[in-house]
Amino acid sequence: MGRQMELLNVTKVYPSQSAETHALKDITFNIHEGEFLCIVGPTGCGKSTLLKIIAGLDQPTSGLIKFQGEAVTEPHPKISMVFQSFALFPWRTVLQNIEFGLEVQQVPKKERKEIAMEFVEMVNLKGYENCYPKHLSGGMKQRVGIARALATDPEIILMDEAFSAIDEFTAQTLRREVTEIWAETKKTFVLVTHNLEEAIELADRILVLTSVPGRVKSLVSVTLKRPRRRGTSNFLKFHRQIFRLLREELEHSIGHHHLGFHHPTLLHHGQHSHYFSL
Amino acid sequence: MELRKTLTGYFQFRRMISPRMISSPHKLLDKTLWIFPLASFFVVWETVVQLGILSANVTPPPSKVVIVLFHCVRDFTFLSRVLHSFINLTTGIFIALFIAAPLAICTGLKNRVDLTLTPTVMLCGSLPDLALLPLFVYWFGAGSVAAILMAAICAFFPIYFTIREGVKEIPADYFHVSMVFKANKFDILRKIVLPATFPNAVTGLRLAFDFVWEVVLAIEIIARVAGIGWLINFSVESGSIELAFASIMAIGVMALTIDRLVFGTLEERIRRWV
Numbered sequence: 014m015g016r017q018m019e020l021l022n023v024t025k026v027y028p029s030q031s032a033e034t035h036a037l038k039d040i041t042f043n044i045h046e047g048e049f050l051c052i053v054g055p056t057g058c059g060k061s062t063l064l065k066i067i068a069g070l071d072q073p074t075s076g077l078i079k080f081q082g083e084a085v086t087e088p089h090p091k092i093s094m095v096f097q098s099f100a101l102f103p104w105r106t107v108l109q110n111i112e113f114g115l116e117v118q119q120v121p122k123k124e125r126k127e128i129a130m131e132f133v134e135m136v137n138l139k140g141y142e143n144c145y146p147k148h149l150s151g152g153m154k155q156r157v158g159i160a161r162a163l164a165t166d167p168e169i170i171l172m173d174e175a176f177s178a179i180d181e182f183t184a185q186t187l188r189r190e191v192t193e194i195w196a197e198t199k200k201t202f203v204l205v206t207h208n209l210e211e212a213i214e215l216a217d218r219i220l221v222l223t224s225v226p227g228r229v230k231s232l233v234s235v236t237l238k239r240p241r242r243r244g245t246s247n248f249l250k251f252h253r254q255i256f257r258l259l260r261e262e263l264e265h266s267i268g269h270h271h272l273g274f275h276h277p278t279l280l281h282h283g284q285h286s287h288y289f290s291l
Numbered sequence: 292m293e294l295r296k297t298l299t300g301y302f303q304f305r306r307m308i309s310p311r312m313i314s315s316p317h318k319l320l321d322k323t324l325w326i327f328p329l330a331s332f333f334v335v336w337e338t339v340v341q342l343g344i345l346s347a348n349v350t351p352p353p354s355k356v357v358i359v360l361f362h363c364v365r366d367f368t369f370l371s372r373v374l375h376s377f378i379n380l381t382t383g384i385f386i387a388l389f390i391a392a393p394l395a396i397c398t399g400l401k402n403r404v405d406l407t408l409t410p411t412v413m414l415c416g417s418l419p420d421l422a423l424l425p426l427f428v429y430w431f432g433a434g435s436v437a438a439i440l441m442a443a444i445c446a447f448f449p450i451y452f453t454i455r456e457g458v459k460e461i462p463a464d465y466f467h468v469s470m471v472f473k474a475n476k477f478d479i480l481r482k483i484v485l486p487a488t489f490p491n492a493v494t495g496l497r498l499a500f501d502f503v504w505e506v507v508l509a510i511e512i513i514a515r516v517a518g519i520g521w522l523i524n525f526s527v528e529s530g531s532i533e534l535a536f537a538s539i540m541a542i543g544v545m546a547l548t549i550d551r552l553v554f555g556t557l558e559e560r561i562r563r564w565v
Binding site: 065068069070088090092093094096098100102103104105113114116117118145146147161165 | 462464465467468469470471472473474475478482483486487489563564565
């Protein structure tokens, strides 16, 4: 597996009224070709900002991002994105939404329709291609979002909390399907999430960020065999390992900001507490 | 047993569907309900005048108004007057749309432009529109030019503010999507900004349309610009009160028809996806 993407000392500073706030500090890591990478970290650690920088939607204050050896300063046609808010255009049908990327890249009408239909089938939305998004459930909307991201044949698919706005039951099915799509297409997936179990279920590697300013805390290789089941002893071992890392960060940030309240997951770490946002 | 099952199923089905759909057996009745208050209004009006409680000099009976109206519709000069007002009004609205829409899109997209221009636009919008009328008549004479310009000015503000609001409300992720797929500026405008603000534009035009009708009539009455408003004024002054009533009714019917035909259709289209 080659180094498809390299991040070198990526730092993001937001100017604020009193002082400059560091959102991200000296982030250095590689994304391997064809891997499933998850990025986790405490709320507000800048993990979504990091994903936007990788997508070329935001510029780092300093540092360098390279995609296939070339510096990324603006969105790259081979890097696509799935959004937490789905970001479907309500005035377009399912098919027209999936076609959007191809349309602005001037793919002829007939060809892009065929490609879009292919992805309608891939995300199991056959029969819904002429529906408007308002008639779809959250899970179905995100299927459209995933199909739209895949339709332009990218090499990296960035997912920003892609399963967070969907009910847990639907999200479970969708995660399984995304794993299948990932295995089938051999594309690189990068998912930002605050759901630790989700990360362990999906990722080859998990990048754990520290609390503000976000730095690389650890890069954990998840060596579990697929399909992964939650609740097995090996699964829980990873859960404990990463949770410990995150707990250190939460304690640090609470001590640091004098928040003075207890978060239940800090006190009782059980297998059901998979959220660790404050 | 079988029947009971069917009935239970039917009632469960009725509970599942929305209240509006439940009344579907009386669909025809539901769709004609609006006639009753309207009909009773005319019946009461007719009776009051026929019984002499109200003098026919004050208000003509509706039957007579309707007869005059039918007579008028066949009269070319009457129709041309209505058309005259209507053309002034639509020209004004279109002029307003062609200036307000690009401006509103600019201020909606660029905060700096908004901070620069919108205070001035708001200031101009808070001026009483009709106060400008004497000046316009002084500059352009009591004709169509003054009426069209007044209509354009009055239509400008509702159109500008609704479109600007619509542009500002476009979710940031829509722009992120277009940037990820490397859409150019023209595509962003055509495929995102315009369709996203279309519902607001329709609302703005509708508001403008309702408002500008009144302004155009006021101009015709006050400044004696040719049109249906002028005719109302003239009929009252020359004592043919039925003609005034018929003109008012014609305006009502026309405004309602356009509202249903144009805006109703547009809103029906929007409702498919909003």
